[in-house]
Each structure stands twice: as C-alpha cells, then as structure tokens.
Amino acid sequence: MIRSACVAVVLALAAAAPAQAADATITMSGSSVAQAVLADLAYFYGRVTPSPPRFSFVGGGTTIGITDAARGVVDAGMVSRNLGATDPPGLVLTPFALSGVCLVTNVANPVPGLTRAQVQDLVAGRVTSWTQVPGSTRTDPIVSVALDETAGARIVFETVFVDAATEITYTPRTFAVAAQVRDFVESTPAAWGYVDLALISRLHALTYEGVPCSRATIRTGAYPAQRPLGVVTRGRPRGALARFLRWVATSRKARQVIATRYINVGSS
Numbered sequence: 001m002i003r004s005a006c007v008a009v010v011l012a013l014a015a016a017a018p019a020q021a022a023d024a025t026i027t028m029s030g031s032s033v034a035q036a037v038l039a040d041l042a043y044f045y046g047r048v049t050p051s052p053p054r055f056s057f058v059g060g061g062t063t064i065g066i067t068d069a070a071r072g073v074v075d076a077g078m079v080s081r082n083l084g085a086t087d088p089p090g091l092v093l094t095p096f097a098l099s100g101v102c103l104v105t106n107v108a109n110p111v112p113g114l115t116r117a118q119v120q121d122l123v124a125g126r127v128t129s130w131t132q133v134p135g136s137t138r139t140d141p142i143v144s145v146a147l148d149e150t151a152g153a154r155i156v157f158e159t160v161f162v163d164a165a166t167e168i169t170y171t172p173r174t175f176a177v178a179a180q181v182r183d184f185v186e187s188t189p190a191a192w193g194y195v196d197l198a199l200i201s202r203l204h205a206l207t208y209e210g211v212p213c214s215r216a217t218i219r220t221g222a223y224p225a226q227r228p229l230g231v232v233t234r235g236r237p238r239g240a241l242a243r244f245l246r247w248v249a250t251s252r253k254a255r256q257v258i259a260t261r262y263i264n265v266g267s268s
Contacts (some may be wrong), residue, residue, distance in 0.1 A: 009143030030065015030078035061150025080152030145193030
C-alpha cells in the first residue's frame, strides 16, 4: 500500500529519564485521529514514569494499523472504529475514548441537516446541486469530500449512513488524513463531507435525522455514528505497552487529556 501521506513521528520521552534508560520502544501505526491523542498521552506518561519507553508513531489509516498489528510489524495498530468480521482473526481492541463521525459543510452553507434518504441521494449521485438540498441558499454544484479506504471514518460513514442497497456512484475528492478533509471543507463553500468530532470547530456540523453530532448525543448513542478510538494487538497487550494502556485507563491526567477532545470510555 502507498503511504505517501504517512509521516513517522518518534517521541523520545527524555524529560523523565535519559534515552539510554528507556525500558522499550513501543511502535504503533494507523489512524491519524487516534495518533494525535496517543502522542499527547505518551508525553504525559513520560513525565510521570521512571525509565519511560520511547514511542514510534506512523500514520497510514486504521486499515493499515490493523494489518500491521496482525502481521507483527508494530506492537499495536491505532484504530478509529470497531473491529469487523473481515479483519484478521486474533486481534484484541483496547479502546481509550469514544468519538463520532459528523456530517459537515462549510460555515457559509449552514444546511440544517440531512435525512437518511438525502444521504442516499448524495452518494448515489442523484443530488448534485445545492439547489436540490432543502435549507441551502447556494445554487452551485455540490463538492463532495471523503477519506480514502484505509480510514476508519470512511468505513463508519458507509456502514452507518449508507444503505446496503445504495449504489455509491458519486466521485468525492478523497484525502488520506482527516485534517485534510476539514481544511478542504473549511476553504470550499460548496463542499460537504464527514470528519471526526474533534475537527468540527471550524465547520458547520449537520444534524442527521434531526439529531446533532455532539458529545452528549454520542455519549448516549442517540447519534448513530459513534466510534471508539483505541489500539489493536495480537492477543492482549503485554509488557511496556500493557503498562502504558493501564496508565491511560486509570490515570486522572490521562482522562483529562482525553476529555479535552473526546469522551472517556466508561463515562456516563
């Protein structure tokens, strides 16, 4: 697979101890959305842990993270969706946060919301102009945006919002990284697409069947496109990775870091 959009990021957490005293190097690849949070968590973990491990993060999307973990290329794959029936067997998902996939437009085009039938019309190419969408004041062609097939958000979008019987014939502008979708929609008044909950602040988030995409509706499950952020491993996590994930699950500081963007697993 092509990883032209992937950038390897190695965090040498030397603040707590010299590099040569590091316990291990924890390698992860996959979802850029999960990576952003894990990088912050790794930083704070290094500040409170004697002889902390190094962390090596590589992007590439959820599918690549799952594949790399299954093949033993990395210690863990970073994911932004649940494991599915077509994923390799023997993998264990350890979630650390709840997020959601929000339908979005440019702020200059504050369409109130979309129904399920309207989403089918959009992805099937039956609706191509904003004049066909109730609530839009625009008259230009719709510019659709999507993530590529390695992204967890794309699988969530197609699973939750698109009927199995709907033939997907639209041709969206496709990006490898969620932040690229956000930036494109932000700069393109006629655009619509989907992004992670943490990326909607500069966009207009649409309701879906009258339900807003928000922390509250994702927490309760009222909004249907809820998804976990987590890591997958071959069997249960072990060693330095297990110790890090245990800290993520139990540390007050870790929960504060997660809560700045997402919903902590188990919160009510």
